[in-house]
Amino acid sequence: MSDLLFNTNLLDEVDRFQRQMASLFSGLPSSIRASRLSTFPQINLGSTDDSVEIxxxxxxIDPAKLELTVDKGLLTISGERARVEPPSEGRSYAQERFVGTFRRAIELPRDADPDNVKARYANGCLTISIGKRETSRPRTIAIQ
Incomplete structure (x- = not known):
C-alpha cells in the first residue's frame, strides 16, 4: 500500500505532463494530412482527366497583390495580406488572422503542363487550373 503514496497530488502531475506533451507537439500536424497552423494560404488539391485543380x-487579399509562378515543376503562390484595424478603439486580446507577406510552393505532378495555367480569384478563393500534357490524358484505342 505504501507504493501508492506520492509526495504530490497525482492529478497535478498528470496535468503537468499533459501540458508538457501539448507544448512539445504543438507545432506538429495532428495527422499526416493535416497542415501546419502557420501555413498560408491553405489549399485543396485535386485532379480531373484533363487538369490539376488547386x-x-x-x-x-487584393488579387493585384497575388503572384503566381511556375518553375521547374513548382507552382509558387506569393503575396501580401494587409492588416485590417478593428473598428473600435479597444485592445485586441487574440489575433488569429494571418497578416504580412507569404509564399507557398506546391510541387506539381509530372503530367502537369506548365504552359497551360489559368487562374481566377473570386469570393476569397484563388482557383488555379493546370492542364495535363496530351500524352498523359486517357484515350481510347481502336481495336482492329
Whole structure:
C-alpha cells in the first residue's frame, strides 16, 4: 500500500505532463494530412482527366497583390495580406488572422503542363487550373 503514496497530488502531475506533451507537439500536424497552423494560404488539391485543380483559400487579399509562378515543376503562390484595424478603439486580446507577406510552393505532378495555367480569384478563393500534357490524358484505342 505504501507504493501508492506520492509526495504530490497525482492529478497535478498528470496535468503537468499533459501540458508538457501539448507544448512539445504543438507545432506538429495532428495527422499526416493535416497542415501546419502557420501555413498560408491553405489549399485543396485535386485532379480531373484533363487538369490539376488547386484552390487556395485567401480571403481578404487584393488579387493585384497575388503572384503566381511556375518553375521547374513548382507552382509558387506569393503575396501580401494587409492588416485590417478593428473598428473600435479597444485592445485586441487574440489575433488569429494571418497578416504580412507569404509564399507557398506546391510541387506539381509530372503530367502537369506548365504552359497551360489559368487562374481566377473570386469570393476569397484563388482557383488555379493546370492542364495535363496530351500524352498523359486517357484515350481510347481502336481495336482492329
Amino acid at each position: 484552390v487556395a483559400f485567401a480571403p481578404g
